[in-house]
Amino acid sequence: MANAPKILLFILVGLLTGISGYTFHFAEGFSYLTDDPRACVNCHVMRDQYESWQKASHHAVAVCNDCHVPQEPLARLGAKLRNGYAHSQAFTLMDFHEPIRIREVNRRIVNDNCVRCHSALVAEILPHKGAADPSWNCIQCHTASGHGPPR
Amino acid sequence: LWQNIAERKEEARQLHFRLVELTEDIVDPAEWGKNFPRQYDGYRRTVEDTRHGGSEAPPSRLEKDPLLKLIYAGHPFAVDFREARGHAYMLRDQDVSERTKRFPQPGSCLHCHSTPLQAYRQHGRQAGIGDDRPWEQLIKGFEILSTMPYERARAFVSHPVACVDCHEPRTAQLRVTRPAFLIGIRQLARSQAPVPHLPSIAKWRQEHQAHLQAGRPVPEYDPNMLATRQEMRSFVCAQCHVEYYFRKPDKLLVYPWRAGLQADQIEDYYDRLDGDGFSDWTHAVTGAPLLKAQHPEFEMWSQGIHARSGVACADCHMPYRREGAIKISDHHVRSPLRQINVACQTCHRFPEQELEARARSIQERTLALVSRTEKALAELIEALNSGKQRGADPQTLARASQAHRRAHWRLDFVMSENSDGFHAPHEALRLLAEAIDYARQGQWAIASPSTR
Amino acid sequence: LWQNIAERKEEARQLHFRLVELTEDIVDPAEWGKNFPRQYDGYRRTVEDTRHGGSEAPPSRLEKDPLLKLIYAGHPFAVDFREARGHAYMLRDQDVSERTKRFPQPGSCLHCHSTPLQAYRQHGRQAGIGDDRPWEQLIKGFEILSTMPYERARAFVSHPVACVDCHEPRTAQLRVTRPAFLIGIRQLARSQAPVPHLPSIAKWRQEHQAHLQAGRPVPEYDPNMLATRQEMRSFVCAQCHVEYYFRKPDKLLVYPWRAGLQADQIEDYYDRLDGDGFSDWTHAVTGAPLLKAQHPEFEMWSQGIHARSGVACADCHMPYRREGAIKISDHHVRSPLRQINVACQTCHRFPEQELEARARSIQERTLALVSRTEKALAELIEALNSGKQRGADPQTLARASQAHRRAHWRLDFVMSENSDGFHAPHEALRLLAEAIDYARQGQWAIASPSTR
Numbered sequence A: 001m002a003n004a005p006k007i008l009l010f011i012l013v014g015l016l017t018g019i020s021g022y023t024f025h026f027a028e029g030f031s032y033l034t035d036d037p038r039a040c041v042n043c044h045v046m047r048d049q050y051e052s053w054q055k056a057s058h059h060a061v062a063v064c065n066d067c068h069v070p071q072e073p074l075a076r077l078g079a080k081l082r083n084g085y086a087h088s089q090a091f092t093l094m095d096f097h098e099p100i101r102i103r104e105v106n107r108r109i110v111n112d113n114c115v116r117c118h119s120a121l122v123a124e125i126l127p128h129k130g131a132a133d134p135s136w137n138c139i140q141c142h143t144a145s146g147h148g149p150p151r
Numbered sequence B, C: 001l002w003q004n005i006a007e008r009k010e011e012a013r014q015l016h017f018r019l020v021e022l023t024e025d026i027v028d029p030a031e032w033g034k035n036f037p038r039q040y041d042g043y044r045r046t047v048e049d050t051r052h053g054g055s056e057a058p059p060s061r062l063e064k065d066p067l068l069k070l071i072y073a074g075h076p077f078a079v080d081f082r083e084a085r086g087h088a089y090m091l092r093d094q095d096v097s098e099r100t101k102r103f104p105q106p107g108s109c110l111h112c113h114s115t116p117l118q119a120y121r122q123h124g125r126q127a128g129i130g131d132d133r134p135w136e137q138l139i140k141g142f143e144i145l146s147t148m149p150y151e152r153a154r155a156f157v158s159h160p161v162a163c164v165d166c167h168e169p170r171t172a173q174l175r176v177t178r179p180a181f182l183i184g185i186r187q188l189a190r191s192q193a194p195v196p197h198l199p200s201i202a203k204w205r206q207e208h209q210a211h212l213q214a215g216r217p218v219p220e221y222d223p224n225m226l227a228t229r230q231e232m233r234s235f236v237c238a239q240c241h242v243e244y245y246f247r248k249p250d251k252l253l254v255y256p257w258r259a260g261l262q263a264d265q266i267e268d269y270y271d272r273l274d275g276d277g278f279s280d281w282t283h284a285v286t287g288a289p290l291l292k293a294q295h296p297e298f299e300m301w302s303q304g305i306h307a308r309s310g311v312a313c314a315d316c317h318m319p320y321r322r323e324g325a326i327k328i329s330d331h332h333v334r335s336p337l338r339q340i341n342v343a344c345q346t347c348h349r350f351p352e353q354e355l356e357a358r359a360r361s362i363q364e365r366t367l368a369l370v371s372r373t374e375k376a377l378a379e380l381i382e383a384l385n386s387g388k389q390r391g392a393d394p395q396t397l398a399r400a401s402q403a404h405r406r407a408h409w410r411l412d413f414v415m416s417e418n419s420d421g422f423h424a425p426h427e428a429l430r431l432l433a434e435a436i437d438y439a440r441q442g443q444w445a446i447a448s449p450s451t452r
């Protein structure tokens, strides 16, 4: 992956949130934009998910961004922006719901990623109305795929 | 971009070749099987019935539990009542049952033991309702066929439940087709009864309110249009696995959901029906006007924690299974405890024996309490009988008789539900506890005038 | 933000400083609080009682439910019986209860309402048992203090439950210290009763068998050595939240687990005790020899799905909560429904309102059946009373009296358990159903001789 878009993104995020570059650097914001799972665990509140990911069935085949970020470049950028903003805000205010719960939009992203990798296998069971059918949800049954069973 | 994704998704779905062009008129599952061989294979395996093999008829519940003859005295169930088995047998088991052979039955019985859709349409058409009014046509045919004598109606159907009953032929999408269900679920939607497990009904109710307030015409709740896919995965079963009764006097099949799905709500509905209340039959010993409960799986499931958690019938009874490179729904509908690994372990990360032990311990607690309740009910029947012999006063007898109705309904609701309590463990025990209380109160009512 | 992150990173590294060298003799939680300020903060907040504020005494259950005076007639509970509240109040609430003020009670009461460890040791020592035999010393002191009159024993204790009761002073590791529990759990281990939720006992039993077969001496089950950490997270509570009785005649405290933890097994134990059976008191109206159940939380939890799934008391009542970068156990022990997000959502992915609704619906079904059972029991009491007045034959009265004992035990077991059924919903309803059956059978027994 080229570095240019990341830097651009970083500036954008900085502008959006009014965070100084230094702050974001300290928060290892750069690494947040990479695919290295350790980037996420820079924040201790992500520790549970990091550790549970390591123990779950996918740790050898998928890193955080394989599941949590859309793979189409444009959507990818959009999601990173949106989530970067949400993340900075949550982290600054520290007013988020605990335990942390995935948002509906982000769940949809994850779901699309399940299908992306497993499309052949699940071809017959996909929603008949395509992605427009909001009721279908791999995670409903496979809660444990990303992060193992709940504690 | 959107287009892109949508296209690829569509592409991903086109895996199987369509060898046959399926239409409404193709009822034979073998034809469907040409397009969907894996599902057809599973479907056919319902002959390998879970517990009761390919024998002539499955074991009698009356022999296993001798009190049942007393409890059902005067009802055809006291003559023949057996275990359920695989879907492949549904039509045959009805034909050979003493309940159809020795008692006059209506065509209504076939609604859930065959594929009557074509016959309904055809009779509606013959009654002069054109294909341009499909709903009216269907309902008309349903009414005509259901109110015929069983033997006459029987000639118009030939298959047990078939693909076309649950699937739209062109897309194979899930659908519901049974008139009594379509009417029943409308009435449920129109009721006030809370249904937290059926989100599309809650949504329809809101819109319904909005329509009413705006003075707009109010469309009925239509599951085929509005239900979520997850709801459909239960509704297809709720076409048949439900409590029902035959309307008087024409014996048309009705699902009693106008006041809700809970046993108490259904009882309430029956108590008010036709002004002075409905009863299926009069108990041969006590003369009490009783209700017969039949397989309320859908109603019971609705009271349970699985329904509340969005777990559908198909999740457990038709779980996905991997066949080579593809994942399909197991069409060999049967007890989930026969394949706990696919039916339960995706959601519950416990060993198979442990999960089986959990289900069994729920069932054992329930069955032990069922026997206890049966004993109480049998003693009430005896007390009522001897009270009548002794010439107890009519008021006393009426009180005891009312208790008999209440107790019988609750016991029967649990006993004729086929999961032995698993679908809603807490609710099942609540009903049994109430049944015991009513039965024993009835007994006491008989005894008390002479002791007070 | 910068500041924020820096702080958090700092926190993450921080362990606690040991300001005080803690020993067995340091009972005062304030001292412990110097090393563990966060846990101490939580502990102190048990004065902010969940539901019943800091008032002089929490609401009376006798006033809320008038039938209770009849049901407990003749027992101190008919005089004063209140809601539980936070741990901080345990000693005070016992002191001011009419149950200690108006009835002679033994020192046994203090076992669970104070920190008696030091006093036990001291009395053991004074009785001549040296520090080299700590177990004997502890048990001796326990026996001496427990069999004293309450007022005398009271002078030797001063704190409600304290850190030292659940934690080893040097390492802060969990431990259990209550003699009645240590003895009770040994007896449970020696029994045959299945305990699938307590793996270390199952393991000990196997080893026990092996020792026996090899003719080796058999060490007793010792939870402090053998229990898993997850078991310890329930055992610390099971030191007190359990059914108990006072041995006759010396009133020593005993946990009745020799035949198992289930209500039926405990009843069985009582029925056989001392040859002709044990009873706590004689009912003032019926004369039946009854059992009093007290807060069997541990026993009830043991029958539930959470215990089977390895969920401990502390998971729900002392959940981990994040304080900065550190996760600590919430020492403000209280109702989990006050903080569903930390108490339940770590395991259940449903919204808070939904989880609360699930718990409440279990409680509502249970409480509705509790009232139904109370009515049945009250009617039995009335029937037995009028039977006695009428001079019914002794055999009839004995049968009804036995039914009273069975029914009362089951109702009381559910009613005096403090989760309103949540800890084991299915088991609670089973017991109530049986209670109704026994109560009404007793009624019938009184009525039937004259009607048969």
Ligand SMILES: [Ca+2]
Binding pocket: B243, B244, B245, B291, B292, B293, B294
């Ligand atoms: Ca019926």
Ligand SMILES: [Ca+2]
Binding pocket: C243, C244, C245, C291, C292, C293, C294
């Ligand atoms: Ca007791």
